[in-house]
Amino acid sequence: MQIEPIPAFEDNYIWALRHAGQVAVIDPGEAQPVLRFLDRSGEHLAAILVTHRHGDHIGGIAELVARHPVPVYGPALEAAEVVTEPLQDGERLTVLGIDFEVLHLPGHTRGHVAYYRPGSLFCGDVLFGAGCGRVFEGTLDEMHASLARLAALPPETKIYCAHEYTQSCLRFAQRVEPDNPALGRRIAAVAAQRAAGEPSVPSTLAEELDTNPFLRWRSPGVIAAATRWLGRAPANDAETFAAIRLWRDSL
Ligand code: ZN
Ligand code: FE
Numbered sequence: 001m002q003i004e005p006i007p008a009f010e011d012n013y014i015w016a017l018r019h020a021g022q023v024a025v026i027d028p029g030e031a032q033p034v035l036r037f038l039d040r041s042g043e044h045l046a047a048i049l050v051t052h053r054h055g056d057h058i059g060g061i062a063e064l065v066a067r068h069p070v071p072v073y074g075p076a077l078e079a080a081e082v083v084t085e086p087l088q089d090g091e092r093l094t095v096l097g098i099d100f101e102v103l104h105l106p107g108h109t110r111g112h113v114a115y116y117r118p119g120s121l122f123c124g125d126v127l128f129g130a131g132c133g134r135v136f137e138g139t140l141d142e143m144h145a146s147l148a149r150l151a152a153l154p155p156e157t158k159i160y161c162a163h164e165y166t167q168s169c170l171r172f173a174q175r176v177e178p179d180n181p182a183l184g185r186r187i188a189a190v191a192a193q194r195a196a197g198e199p200s201v202p203s204t205l206a207e208e209l210d211t212n213p214f215l216r217w218r219s220p221g222v223i224a225a226a227t228r229w230l231g232r233a234p235a236n237d238a239e240t241f242a243a244i245r246l247w248r249d250s251l
Contacts, residue, residue: 008056051115
């Protein structure tokens with residue numbers, strides 16, 4: 001299977017999975033870029049996967065299924081207007097002959113799901129390069145628990161997120177942990193990728209564990225930053241995460 005990003009809007013990626021002349025797309029917020037991709041490749045759309053209900057992730061589905069009537073896999077808890085195959089946490093699905101596991105990861109939205117197979121995670125707006133999604137519907141504790149599930153995946157897992165936000169996230173990460181040497185290296189590497197017109201994603205979970213302040217609630221630098229924001233030491237990992245998320249939201 002090949003995995004390719006289809007750029008959409010300003011900074012979205014619609015991930016295309018390609019295998020044996022068939023394509024599945026994840027989070028098609030727009031139809032036109034997907035239709036152009038199918039025209040160019042001569043491949044057939046076989047399935048659509050959805051991570052959550054936001055328009056920049058589902059906005060193209062009606063137009064796509066009008067032309068290509070394919071199953072639409074998505075969270076059981078939301079996006080019912082487009083999802084034909086609702087999925088719960090822990091369920092498995094087979095797309096293009098490849099098995100994925102569904103992870104329910106509430107926080108950004110109530111029903112947000114991610115799709116995992118060994119080596120690859122398609123995580124929508126939960127985890128970004130050096131960042132994480134805003135907590136719109138769930139609680140900060142729920143988002144922390146969702147990110148903790150991802151942090152426990154194998155470190156070589158590639159992180160296919162839905163946005164090109166890495167550079168702005170890295171600027172904030174450096175404010176949190178100015179003394180983290182891995183951050184300086186990543187900032188330089190991502191600047192080179194972006195200057196060459198390349199996506200900064202997928203990253204690996206290992207890179208995120210080294211540089212993403214929203215996964216580094218055990219890092220002394222992140223705990224110190226959370227302590228400054230709160231005016232006292234955080235009581236636990238979830239509170240460290242919450243302080244960093246609230247600081248980011250305040251900017
Ligand atoms: Zn979203
Ligand atoms: Fe989004």
